[in-house]
Amino acid sequence: MVVYNFSAGPAVLPGPVLKKAQEELLDYQGSEMSVMEMSHRSSLFEEIIADAEKLLRELMEIPKNYRVLFLQGGASLQFSALPLNLAQNKKALYVNTGSWSKKAIAAAQKIENVETKVIASSEDKNFTYIPEITQDLIDEDAAYLHITTNETIGGICYQEIPDAGDVPIVADMSSNILSNDYQVSDFGVIYAGAQKNIGPAGLTVVVIREDLLNEASLFAPMLDYRLQADSHSMYNTPPTFSIYMAKLVFEWLQDLGGVPQILQENQKKAGLLYEAIDRSPLFHSPVNKQDRSLTNVPFLTTSSQLDKEFIYAAQKQGLENLKGHRSVGGMRASLYNAFPMVGVRKLVDFMEEFEKAHGGK
Amino acid sequence: MVVYNFSAGPAVLPGPVLKKAQEELLDYQGSEMSVMEMSHRSSLFEEIIADAEKLLRELMEIPKNYRVLFLQGGASLQFSALPLNLAQNKKALYVNTGSWSKKAIAAAQKIENVETKVIASSEDKNFTYIPEITQDLIDEDAAYLHITTNETIGGICYQEIPDAGDVPIVADMSSNILSNDYQVSDFGVIYAGAQKNIGPAGLTVVVIREDLLNEASLFAPMLDYRLQADSHSMYNTPPTFSIYMAKLVFEWLQDLGGVPQILQENQKKAGLLYEAIDRSPLFHSPVNKQDRSLTNVPFLTTSSQLDKEFIYAAQKQGLENLKGHRSVGGMRASLYNAFPMVGVRKLVDFMEEFEKAHGGK
Numbered sequence: 001m002v003v004y005n006f007s008a009g010p011a012v013l014p015g016p017v018l019k020k021a022q023e024e025l026l027d028y029q030g031s032e033m034s035v036m037e038m039s040h041r042s043s044l045f046e047e048i049i050a051d052a053e054k055l056l057r058e059l060m061e062i063p064k065n066y067r068v069l070f071l072q073g074g075a076s077l078q079f080s081a082l083p084l085n086l087a088q089n090k091k092a093l094y095v096n097t098g099s100w101s102k103k104a105i106a107a108a109q110k111i112e113n114v115e116t117k118v119i120a121s122s123e124d125k126n127f128t129y130i131p132e133i134t135q136d137l138i139d140e141d142a143a144y145l146h147i148t149t150n151e152t153i154g155g156i157c158y159q160e161i162p163d164a165g166d167v168p169i170v171a172d173m174s175s176n177i178l179s180n181d182y183q184v185s186d187f188g189v190i191y192a193g194a195q196k197n198i199g200p201a202g203l204t205v206v207v208i209r210e211d212l213l214n215e216a217s218l219f220a221p222m223l224d225y226r227l228q229a230d231s232h233s234m235y236n237t238p239p240t241f242s243i244y245m246a247k248l249v250f251e252w253l254q255d256l257g258g259v260p261q262i263l264q265e266n267q268k269k270a271g272l273l274y275e276a277i278d279r280s281p282l283f284h285s286p287v288n289k290q291d292r293s294l295t296n297v298p299f300l301t302t303s304s305q306l307d308k309e310f311i312y313a314a315q316k317q318g319l320e321n322l323k324g325h326r327s328v329g330g331m332r333a334s335l336y337n338a339f340p341m342v343g344v345r346k347l348v349d350f351m352e353e354f355e356k357a358h359g360g361k
Numbered sequence: 362m363v364v365y366n367f368s369a370g371p372a373v374l375p376g377p378v379l380k381k382a383q384e385e386l387l388d389y390q391g392s393e394m395s396v397m398e399m400s401h402r403s404s405l406f407e408e409i410i411a412d413a414e415k416l417l418r419e420l421m422e423i424p425k426n427y428r429v430l431f432l433q434g435g436a437s438l439q440f441s442a443l444p445l446n447l448a449q450n451k452k453a454l455y456v457n458t459g460s461w462s463k464k465a466i467a468a469a470q471k472i473e474n475v476e477t478k479v480i481a482s483s484e485d486k487n488f489t490y491i492p493e494i495t496q497d498l499i500d501e502d503a504a505y506l507h508i509t510t511n512e513t514i515g516g517i518c519y520q521e522i523p524d525a526g527d528v529p530i531v532a533d534m535s536s537n538i539l540s541n542d543y544q545v546s547d548f549g550v551i552y553a554g555a556q557k558n559i560g561p562a563g564l565t566v567v568v569i570r571e572d573l574l575n576e577a578s579l580f581a582p583m584l585d586y587r588l589q590a591d592s593h594s595m596y597n598t599p600p601t602f603s604i605y606m607a608k609l610v611f612e613w614l615q616d617l618g619g620v621p622q623i624l625q626e627n628q629k630k631a632g633l634l635y636e637a638i639d640r641s642p643l644f645h646s647p648v649n650k651q652d653r654s655l656t657n658v659p660f661l662t663t664s665s666q667l668d669k670e671f672i673y674a675a676q677k678q679g680l681e682n683l684k685g686h687r688s689v690g691g692m693r694a695s696l697y698n699a700f701p702m703v704g705v706r707k708l709v710d711f712m713e714e715f716e717k718a719h720g721g722k
Contacts, residue, residue: 001393002393003392003393003394005394005398007398007399007400007403008400009400009598010397010398010399010400010401010598010601011398012394012398013395013397013398015387018386018387018395018397019387021386022383022386022387025379025382025383025386026376026379026380026383031364032362032363032364032679033364033366033373033681034374034379036371036374036379036560036561036562036606037366037368037371037372037373037374038368038371039368039369039370039371039682040371040562042368042682072433072434072435072438072563072600073433073434073438073583073597074433074583074597074598075597076582076583076596076597077433077434077581077583079582080580080581080582080583080584107581107582110580110581110582111580112580193597193598195598195601199397200397200600200601200602201397201401201598201599201600201601201602202433202563202564202599202600202601202602202603203563219441219471219472219473220438220441220468220471220584221437221440221441221468221471222434222435222437222438222441223441223581235437236434236435236436236437236554237370237371237435237554237556237562238562238563239433239561239562239563239600239603240371240556240561240562240563241561241562241563241602241603242563242600242602245397318393320394321400321403
């Protein structure tokens with residue numbers, strides 16, 4: 001049975017990428033070594049990490065005055081690293097749009113000499129919309145304004161990046177990096193866990209504008225952006241195999257036509273699913289229409305019992321990992337770059353079947 | 362040509378492990394998914410991480426009152442996490458035996474409210490021996506005594522763990538974990554980057570005695586041992602594929618007969634090389650005999666020019682990554698668990714050939 005994996009992350013990877021990794025697993029380019037066995041200081045690996053950076057720069061059109069870091073620890077470690085690097089003895093502004101924003105905010109609040117201020121929130125409506133950010137909400141002396149461009153759990157996303165004037169925007173882009181038409185130059189820092197659109201879990205990408213690199217060294221070398229930038233992400237042994245996988249994913253994406261092309265595909269995929277939800281008498285989306293995520297689509301039936309039945313029956317059809325996060329309930333279909341259109345069609349067809357069987361039109 | 366990879370890390374992995382990973386790469390146990398694509402909350406992955414822990418507990422005979430954490434960031438992140446978790450407003454004792462000890466010490470010194478004290482050092486003889494640790498050197502009120510059980514660069518290692526009384530010993534065991542006959546109960550904390558004896562880079566194992574888990578929560582959740590222990594290493598997405606690889610390596614080691622068996626193998630491997638060095642008129646070991654590492658064997662000829670020639674010629678024979686670290690010079694053969702005896706024989710034979718060609722006996 002063909003399986004379609006709607007997991008929110010770690011998530012489906014492109015088939016050709018996995019096949020290439022499999023082919024090369026015991027012998028990378030005639031070296032008779034696996035990439036996993038290669039010294040991070042070897043010329044073969046140095047080529048891999050340089051290629052990964054070059055490809056990411058091309059795909060995201062990263063300007064020259066930004067550094068690209070390949071780190072570890074997920075977005076969660078960056079939640080602490082960011083205020084430590086950028087906001088000590090300063091104010092850090094946050095927008096609260098859901099579970100992941102809240103984690104970022106909580107981590108910043110734990111840093112003693114950082115004044116954390118939540119300037120907007122959609123908690124009043126259970127995080128079903130993106131609040132408007134107007135200039136008057138922004139303290140001009142703040143170190144940064146933090147946003148979560150896409151909330152993986154709530155399924156909302158920024159269609160446009162707010163204008164924060166001279167205050168740099170710092171963004172957790174874990175669940176829609178390389179799936180959007182944002183401009184890197186609109187951000188001071190972008191960070192993302194790899195396990196959705198980039199590669200396997202265990203790699204974290206940070207893109208940072210050079211003038212935001214910390215001047216004083218940080219007490220923890222591994223959290224020190226300048227040190228990591230100066231060491232070209234090799235202060236210690238980086239997650240070499242994950243970086244190799246990311247490189248393969250970037251190559252795959254470039255071969256497909258890059259971000260503009262995949263964005264069109266993603267719009268079609270999500271569009272098909274949202275249409276099915278919107279015309280259904282049984283299913284509905286909890287999310288404000290203009291703030292809907294392209295990559296994470298939560299939806300519900302009329303009862304949690306029916307949700308359960310749907311998830312169970314879908315799994316029998318090879319539609320895997322559709323269970324929604326417990327904080328939202330219902331279902332969630334994650335449609336990252338590597339998720340194929342045919343899987344969305346299969347889901348939509350199955351929704352219609354299920355609808356009929358349960359008294360829908 | 363068969364290649365023997367003497368890399369100090371990331372290092373050679375067992376052939377059967379890589380083959381199994383290759384076989385399962387596109388379809389783990391009939392799931393039609395790669396391990397890399399599986400949610401860390403899926404039952405399949407929960408089984409993998411539980412098995413990995415169970416196997417490591419068996420292999421190292423970890424007592425029940427110790428927790429096993431699968432983290433990220435390498436030993437380098439633990440250099441900061443350790444004093445933050447264990448030594449705030451306390452004294453932390455360190456033994457300085459080389460490059461890696463020095464990094465651990467430097468990181469602790471950067472933590473404001475930790476008093477770092479180096480109680481012994483072998484810097485006087487360029488880190489070619491393990492200094493004696495006597496009880497009178499140990500402040501009884503110290504939070505811990507930190508040692509580096511094996512110095513990957515200098516090639517020295519503790520044959521016996523010092524007795525620090527009630528002060529817990531905290532050990533960076535990155536380069537000889539699972540290659541020694543230490544008792545876990547002699548340590549308060551053991552930590553190790555995976556990329557030598559465990560699996561691919563990007564995974565860090567921490568084994569911590571329960572009573573040493575921090576009581577107050579730490580400002581950075583990802584560095585908080587208690588939080589990580591309470592979350593069973595799933596506070597955020599762990600490096601799932603690296604944990605899977607570690608599990609395969611643990612299975613392989615158990616099938617071989619476990620640590621006692623591999624230790625014998627390692628003694629034979631290192632023994633063969635040290636004998637060749639000791640009887641050679643051309644090569645010598647810079648390290649004090651009774652402190653020699655089983656896993657990292659530095660050796661030199663009589664000149665740096667000849668060292669270069671040796672490394673170059675060895676590589677032509679498939680003997681890869683023999684170049685020593687720049688701080689020691691010469692050559693270094695890393696003989697971790699997965700490195701085969703036949704590779705050591707080949708190296709020794711080649712050393713004899715090279716010796717003859719360069720005017721040796």
